[in-house]
Amino acid sequence: MPWETESKALLKSRKITSFPHSACKMATEGLHENETLASLKNEAESLKGKLEEERAKLHDVELHQVAERVEALGQFVMKTRRTLKGHGNKVLCMDWCKDKRRIVSSSQDGKVIVWDSFTTNKEHAVTMPCTWVMACAYAPSGCAIACGGLDNKCSVYPLTFDKNENMAAKKKSVAMHTNYLSACSFTNSDMQILTASGDGTCALWDVESGQLLQSFHGHGADVLCLDLAPSETGNTFVSGGCDKKAMVWDMRSGQCIQSFETHDSDINSVRYYPSGDAFASGSDDATCRLYDLRADREVAIYSKESIIFGASSVDFSLSGRLLFAGYNDYTINVWDVLKGSRVSILFGHENRVSTLRVSPDGTAFCSGSWDHTLRIWA
Amino acid sequence: MAQAPTDPSSAEAADPEESSPNMIVYRKIEDIITRMQDDKTGGVPIRTVKSFLSKIPSVVTGADIVQWLMKNLSIEDQGEAIHLGSLIAAQGYVFPISDHVLTLKDDGTFYRFQAPYFWPSNCWEPENTDYAIYLCKRTMQNKARLELADYEAENLARLQRAFARKWEFIFMQAEAQVKIDRKKDKTERKILDSQERAFWDVHRPVPGCVNTTEMDIRKCRRMKNPQKVKKSVYGVTEESQPQSPVHVPSQPVRKTTKEDFRKQITFLNLQIDRHCLKMSKVAESLIAYTEQYVEYDPFITPAEPSNPWISDDAALWDIEMSKEPSQQRVKRWGFSMDEVLKDPVGRDQFLRFLESEFSSENLRFWLAVQDLKKQPLQDVTTRVEEIWQEFLAPGAQSAINLDSHSYEKTSQNVKDPGRYTYEDAQEHIYKLMKSDSYARFLRSNAYQDLLLAKKKVNN
Numbered sequence: 121m122p123w124e125t126e127s128k129a130l131l132k133s134r135k136i137t138s139f140p141h142s143a144c145k146m147a148t149e150g151l152h153e154n155e156t157l158a159s160l161k162n163e164a165e166s167l168k169g170k171l172e173e174e175r176a177k178l179h180d181v182e183l184h185q186v187a188e189r190v191e192a193l194g195q196f197v198m199k200t201r202r203t204l205k206g207h208g209n210k211v212l213c214m215d216w217c218k219d220k221r222r223i224v225s226s227s228q229d230g231k232v233i234v235w236d237s238f239t240t241n242k243e244h245a246v247t248m249p250c251t252w253v254m255a256c257a258y259a260p261s262g263c264a265i266a267c268g269g270l271d272n273k274c275s276v277y278p279l280t281f282d283k284n285e286n287m288a289a290k291k292k293s294v295a296m297h298t299n300y301l302s303a304c305s306f307t308n309s310d311m312q313i314l315t316a317s318g319d320g321t322c323a324l325w326d327v328e329s330g331q332l333l334q335s336f337h338g339h340g341a342d343v344l345c346l347d348l349a350p351s352e353t354g355n356t357f358v359s360g361g362c363d364k365k366a367m368v369w370d371m372r373s374g375q376c377i378q379s380f381e382t383h384d385s386d387i388n389s390v391r392y393y394p395s396g397d398a399f400a401s402g403s404d405d406a407t408c409r410l411y412d413l414r415a416d417r418e419v420a421i422y423s424k425e426s427i428i429f430g431a432s433s434v435d436f437s438l439s440g441r442l443l444f445a446g447y448n449d450y451t452i453n454v455w456d457v458l459k460g461s462r463v464s465i466l467f468g469h470e471n472r473v474s475t476l477r478v479s480p481d482g483t484a485f486c487s488g489s490w491d492h493t494l495r496i497w498a
Numbered sequence: 499m500a501q502a503p504t505d506p507s508s509a510e511a512a513d514p515e516e517s518s519p520n521m522i523v524y525r526k527i528e529d530i531i532t533r534m535q536d537d538k539t540g541g542v543p544i545r546t547v548k549s550f551l552s553k554i555p556s557v558v559t560g561a562d563i564v565q566w567l568m569k570n571l572s573i574e575d576q577g578e579a580i581h582l583g584s585l586i587a588a589q590g591y592v593f594p595i596s597d598h599v600l601t602l603k604d605d606g607t608f609y610r611f612q613a614p615y616f617w618p619s620n621c622w623e624p625e626n627t628d629y630a631i632y633l634c635k636r637t638m639q640n641k642a643r644l645e646l647a648d649y650e651a652e653n654l655a656r657l658q659r660a661f662a663r664k665w666e667f668i669f670m671q672a673e674a675q676v677k678i679d680r681k682k683d684k685t686e687r688k689i690l691d692s693q694e695r696a697f698w699d700v701h702r703p704v705p706g707c708v709n710t711t712e713m714d715i716r717k718c719r720r721m722k723n724p725q726k727v728k729k730s731v732y733g734v735t736e737e738s739q740p741q742s743p744v745h746v747p748s749q750p751v752r753k754t755t756k757e758d759f760r761k762q763i764t765f766l767n768l769q770i771d772r773h774c775l776k777m778s779k780v781a782e783s784l785i786a787y788t789e790q791y792v793e794y795d796p797f798i799t800p801a802e803p804s805n806p807w808i809s810d811d812a813a814l815w816d817i818e819m820s821k822e823p824s825q826q827r828v829k830r831w832g833f834s835m836d837e838v839l840k841d842p843v844g845r846d847q848f849l850r851f852l853e854s855e856f857s858s859e860n861l862r863f864w865l866a867v868q869d870l871k872k873q874p875l876q877d878v879t880t881r882v883e884e885i886w887q888e889f890l891a892p893g894a895q896s897a898i899n900l901d902s903h904s905y906e907k908t909s910q911n912v913k914d915p916g917r918y919t920y921e922d923a924q925e926h927i928y929k930l931m932k933s934d935s936y937a938r939f940l941r942s943n944a945y946q947d948l949l950l951a952k953k954k955v956n957n
Contacts, residue, residue, distance in 0.1 A: 397784070
């Protein structure tokens with residue numbers, strides 16, 4: 121049929137890019153028989169090559185070169201200011217409360233603890249029915265926490281100050297995945313939770329009803345981490361997985377907007393640069409990297425010959441100038457984001473650093489470790 | 499017992515196990531260890547040291563290892579080199595000849611390299627029967643250096659209780675091992691004994707020491723092919739050992755389908771058409787952002803009056819809670835509209851200013867839509883209707899000004915109410931506010947006075 125040949129030619133010349141879905145379907149339906157798996161694969165490969173070519177044209181300079189004119193940072197004196205002891209096994213995750221001093225932490229022993237880390241007092245504790253509670257999050261209101269792990273669920277617990285009330289009694293099961301829960305985060309409301317799972321998907325849930333609002337498919341393996349974009353208006357988030365990819369998602373449509381694949385191993389942690397225009401990642405390949413969304417490219421890599429263990433957790437200081445990264449070699453390395461150099465190495469933990477977050481006002485950061493403790497650094 | 503060393507370079511690159519997180523680290527350490535032992539390219543001096551009546555074969559001092567690490571891995575700080583060396587020891591690649599605790603000291607303490615047979619990359623998971631055989635055979639040999647440490651004696655007692663019924667078998671295996679060992683050359687035996695002990699120090703560490711064989715459960719599925727796991731040093735396996743739950747093989751990777759490729763192609767085309775910025779522009783933007791916010795970053799510019807974590811004084815937080823915003827805080831509202839909207843005090847000031855000009859409907863609409871998105875699903879329909887009535891319906895009390903296209907689209911959306919019903923309208927209003935209301939706010943006396951700390955906040 122003549123329209124078939126014409127649309128084939130048009131598609132080939134790539135003149136049509138934004139096609140109304142129905143027309144596209146019509147145009148490609150006739151082509152199905154002619155497209156083999158191999159030809160599609162080749163097409164994908166050639167497009168990848170073209171994309172890389174286009175991006176490379178814009179790669180006119182390196183970030184650290186432009187940053188040469190920026191004043192060097194002074195010497196840092198960062199110390200452990202608080203040590204939180206109380207978990208009976210590896211600390212796997214932690215999150216800050218908006219009040220800048222409370223934190224929630226979760227552990228392999230199934231315990232989730234809420235602390236006033238300023239005083240080091242434990243304020244709440246709940247025992248989960250499973251071990252390995254790999255994810256926990258504080259609600260924006262400060263009135264609830266969410267957690268989950270090997271139970272494949274994410275549950276929300278309201279925080280009550282009534283001594284007589286059992287926290288576990290008011291537990292609400294929100295998210296249900298088909299594999300372990302690796303990360304969870306409230307959106308800017310107590311009413312929605314975003315989750316990441318070993319089942320390779322992310323999902324957005326309505327807390328009240330437990331209903332799935334949107335699911336995000338695209339990772340080729342376990343998703344290990346996620347971070348919501350800091351914008352007041354944004355509806356995007358980034359996720360990282362065992363497929364070595366970092367993906368940026370549109371929360372509204374469930375579509376993947378951008379994808380980055382330059383790491384050599386699992387991405388354990390992703391965190392947005394405070395302006396929301398870029399994000400950092402930490403990986404088992406022992407490097408941290410910075411990806412800019414506007415350049416659609418990796419713009420910096422933070423690594424050293426002597427750092428051979430994986431980076432488990434990363435976060436930025438308030439201005440984005442410093443990147444704090446916790447590693448499986450028990451240390452925390454502090455990187456100059458712009459210049460690409462390491463400004464400090466912090467010793468203290470006696471086993472892997474598994475989680476790290478900067479406080480909401482940037483006055484400190486908290487690290488959690490397999491040595492059962494959490495430390496506040498400033 | 500000591501078999502031909504496994505050649506690490508013979509591992510196929512295609513082997514998926516090679517890319518497992520643990521294996522990546524092992525290969526890096528093995529590379530370091532191999533270079534360290536290469537005397538042709540400046541490796542550490544491995545010597546036989548004379549001591550009293552005997553010789554200590556094949557040792558190197560901790561100091562030499564630390565020095566080598568600093569020189570060859572560009573490590574400037576000695577502490578860092580010691581830390582890395584200790585980790586390499588803890589993983590089981592190098593060990594002190596006279597201590598069960600696997601750590602590196604920067605002095606004359608003697609260390610030996612582990613035999614490749616015992617390397618962690620061989621996926622060892624030695625069982626308790628093996629450990630029992632090992633401890634048992636140690637007690638059979640009359641050598642001071644093989645005497646059991648207290649924790650080992652305790653472990654042995656516990657294993658004797660646990661394996662009471664098959665202790666005869668274990669004893670026989672231990673005797674057999676002793677016989678085999680006796681046939682070896684004296685010097686070789688010294689080395690092998692120490693390597694075997696170091697192997698057990700990794701898999702049955704001294705109480706209080708980190709067990710480096712512990713795994714991150716999220717990565718377990720891909721880590722070890724059950725067929726490749728080595729369970730026995732002495733060729734003995736526990737019959738009733740069920741397959742470790744950790745070794746459930748991961749799902750077979752789904753083959754890429756035509757549909758997958760089509761999706762990829764669509765995605766790639768979208769990416770190719772995306773307008774991207776040059777690196778130079780991006781770099782300038784990132785630098786500009788950090789420079790603007792550096793004075794607000796407590797890690798770089800010390801917080802005033804003090805950082806609560808350092809001074810133990812929460813004054814900074816008390817000040818922030820009060821309704822009186824500091825000049826620095828007010829200045830930040832001028833960086834972008836998001837900053838004003840993010841800060842509750844800023845938002846409040848912005849709203850008051852607009853109310854004083856009788857033009858607050860845009861901001862209130864924007865806030866209402868933000869609030870809508872925070873509602874539980876069951877309340878969404880009601881809120882959508884409320885917002886429509888107040889801001890958009892004909893004759894609305896706080897009518898906002900949308901262009902006809904946005905208004906048309908929004909009217910359609912309202913028929914199927916959801917959290918994103920007003921997304922388009924909100925975007926439009928946001929842009930309007932940015933160029934109009936926000937700009938006026940920054941020029942206003944209300945804002946300027948706060949910025950110059952001329953006036954207190956009106957409550």
